[in-house]
Amino acid sequence: MIKAAIVGVGRWGPNILRNFVSMDGVQVVRVCDLDEERLAAIRKKFPAIDTTTRPEHVTGDSRIDCTVICTPVASHYALAEQALKTGQHVFVEKPLAASAAECSKLIALAEERQRIAFVGHTFKYNAGIRAAKSYIESGELGDIYLIDANRTNLGPVRYDVNALWDLASHDISIFSYWLGGEPCSVSAHGGCYLNRSIEDVVYATFTYAGGVIAHVHASWLNPRKIREITVVGSKKMLVWNDMNLSEPIRIYNKGIDKGDIYSDTFDSFRLSIREGEVMIPSIQLNEPLLTECIHFIDCVRTGRQPLTDGCDGLNVVRALEAATDSMRRNSVRVPIA
Numbered sequence: 594m595i596k597a598a599i600v601g602v603g604r605w606g607p608n609i610l611r612n613f614v615s616m617d618g619v620q621v622v623r624v625c626d627l628d629e630e631r632l633a634a635i636r637k638k639f640p641a642i643d644t645t646t647r648p649e650h651v652t653g654d655s656r657i658d659c660t661v662i663c664t665p666v667a668s669h670y671a672l673a674e675q676a677l678k679t680g681q682h683v684f685v686e687k688p689l690a691a692s693a694a695e696c697s698k699l700i701a702l703a704e705e706r707q708r709i710a711f712v713g714h715t716f717k718y719n720a721g722i723r724a725a726k727s728y729i730e731s732g733e734l735g736d737i738y739l740i741d742a743n744r745t746n747l748g749p750v751r752y753d754v755n756a757l758w759d760l761a762s763h764d765i766s767i768f769s770y771w772l773g774g775e776p777c778s779v780s781a782h783g784g785c786y787l788n789r790s791i792e793d794v795v796y797a798t799f800t801y802a803g804g805v806i807a808h809v810h811a812s813w814l815n816p817r818k819i820r821e822i823t824v825v826g827s828k829k830m831l832v833w834n835d836m837n838l839s840e841p842i843r844i845y846n847k848g849i850d851k852g853d854i855y856s857d858t859f860d861s862f863r864l865s866i867r868e869g870e871v872m873i874p875s876i877q878l879n880e881p882l883l884t885e886c887i888h889f890i891d892c893v894r895t896g897r898q899p900l901t902d903g904c905d906g907l908n909v910v911r912a913l914e915a916a917t918d919s920m921r922r923n924s925v926r927v928p929i930a
């Protein structure tokens with residue numbers, strides 16, 4: 594039986610708790626939150642689980658095999674560091690930490706202690722995102738020209754990080770997963786409307802190898818909840834829409850055949866537009882978070898390298914740092930190490 598604990602049961606932590614409780618061979622022994630009211634709600638639902646307002650009673654307890662850290666980003670590093678030093682495996686919610694330097698230290702510590710450092714890049718466990726990756730890799734879409742992501746909603750507004758760190762972190766992890774590499778550079782622009790120094794809206798454009806552009810519009814100040822990404826390829830185009838639960842992917846056999854674009858007459862330009870059929874693949878839907886939790890526990894049991902390991906967390910934080918730098922410097926293009 595693997596003994597697990599969770600630190601932070603605000604909005605997202607209870608979802609992780611629910612999935613951990615549902616897994617065979619896992620026992621959630623303790624839940625921690627600084628807010629006693631959050632703990633009272635947990636005790637009401639799960640009376641057998643011990644609760645505490647003292648994080649060190651989780652991260653310092655060597656009888657606990659693994660700890661999930663689901664607190665605001667600023668506290669991720671200190672909590673994960675203490676848990677790893679105690680000999681626990683850690684599942685840290687995204688973004689892994691508040692800086693690339695902190696991420697690197699966690700990776701080194703996990704290696705030294707031979708423990709799993711796992712980051713909650715949930716969309717890599719999403720069946721639609723995985724299916725889109727296989728279409729991209731199979732060459733079905735042709736050469737990838739660009740990716741365009743929209744992740745908007747009205748709230749929830751955060752006070753600790755901006756929309757880039759909170760929302761676009763998901764899209765960066767998806768872009769890199771799909772393209773099989775990390776971004777080379779970024780230019781970003783943001784707007785602060787609700788708080789003087791926290792960007793509620795961010796537009797960030799990453800470049801990847803081969804000149805692929807990946808753009809994300811991330812906002813918690815928008816009337817509509819949109820979770821949509823368009824991939825434009827030389828042969829076909831794919832749209833992933835996470836709000837369409839039964840049919841998250843559409844593949845459009847549409848395009849503009851390049852050779853004709855530069856011809857002189859308007860007629861031949863029009864002829865070059867290809868308006869083909871739309872294919873809606875059948876996708877076996879899962880709860881991404883459950884798939885993610887099962888994978889984490891499997892890695893703890895077997896020592897297998899996670900799909901979303903510490904290096905994955907570091908790569909996303911590096912891209913976030915570069916995008917932050919760009920926003921602070923008038924959207925200048927910043928290389929990503």
Ligand SMILES: NC(=O)c1ccc[n+]([C@@H]2O[C@H](COP(=O)([O-])OP(=O)(O)OC[C@H]3O[C@@H](n4cnc5c(N)ncnc54)[C@H](O)[C@@H]3O)[C@@H](O)[C@H]2O)c1
Binds near residue numbers: 625628759
């Ligand atoms: N993977 C995903 O899809 C996803 C979705 C939502 C949030 N998240 C991530 O989960 C984390 C938490 O987000 P949230 O929306 O639940 O935030 P939240 O503010 O709603 O909840 C955070 C909770 O942590 C508690 N807390 C703060 N500092 C603590 C500490 N040092 N020790 C113990 N408890 C502490 C707070 O009292 C609060 O209850 C963030 O890193 C966020 O980016 C991930």
